[in-house]
Amino acid sequence: MSGTPFLPVILGLAILNGIFSPFLVFTARLILLHLAPALLFLGPVTVAFFASLLAATAALVLAGVPAALFERVTGRRQTDAASAAVWLVSLGVISFPALRQAGALLF
Numbered sequence: 001m002s003g004t005p006f007l008p009v010i011l012g013l014a015i016l017n018g019i020f021s022p023f024l025v026f027t028a029r030l031i032l033l034h035l036a037p038a039l040l041f042l043g044p045v046t047v048a049f050f051a052s053l054l055a056a057t058a059a060l061v062l063a064g065v066p067a068a069l070f071e072r073v074t075g076r077r078q079t080d081a082a083s084a085a086v087w088l089v090s091l092g093v094i095s096f097p098a099l100r101q102a103g104a105l106l107f
Contacts, residue, residue, distance in 0.1 A: 006084040010060070010091055017095040018056025020102040027051040063091035 004010075021027065028051035032040055039047050067079070067087035076083060092099075 004079050004084040005081055006088045010063075010084070010088050013088070013091050013095050014056045014060040014063075016102060017059040017091070017098040018052040018054075020098040020105070021052070021055040021059075022097050022101055024048070024051055024055060027055050030054075059091060059094050063087055063094050066090045 028047050031051055031054060032047060036050070039050060064087055067083045067090060070076075070086045071079065071083050074082075
């Protein structure tokens with residue numbers, strides 16, 4: 001845990017990406033049609049929650065790929081501050097549309 005000082009920021013950015021994702025409708029449709037059609041009976045709030053959770057998790061995993069490649073190329077054995085910074089920057093790039101939409105709603 002001491003090697004990843006950016007972890008709370010990374011998780012917060014992933015949560016913001018899940019909440020304000022412009023692809024939330026697409027993600028909800030994917031969940032309803034293919035992954036869990038039974039969620040439709042639980043209501044639209046549950047579907048929106050799981051769509052947001054899926055978007056946040058997908059962004060978190062997708063942003064981890066460049067960080068993992070960076071660790072592999074540089075020969076690191078553990079995640080350190082440099083790897084976490086690569087992860088944070090990658091997540092920032094992926095989350096830019098969601099952050100732009102959140103900024104439009106707030107201002």
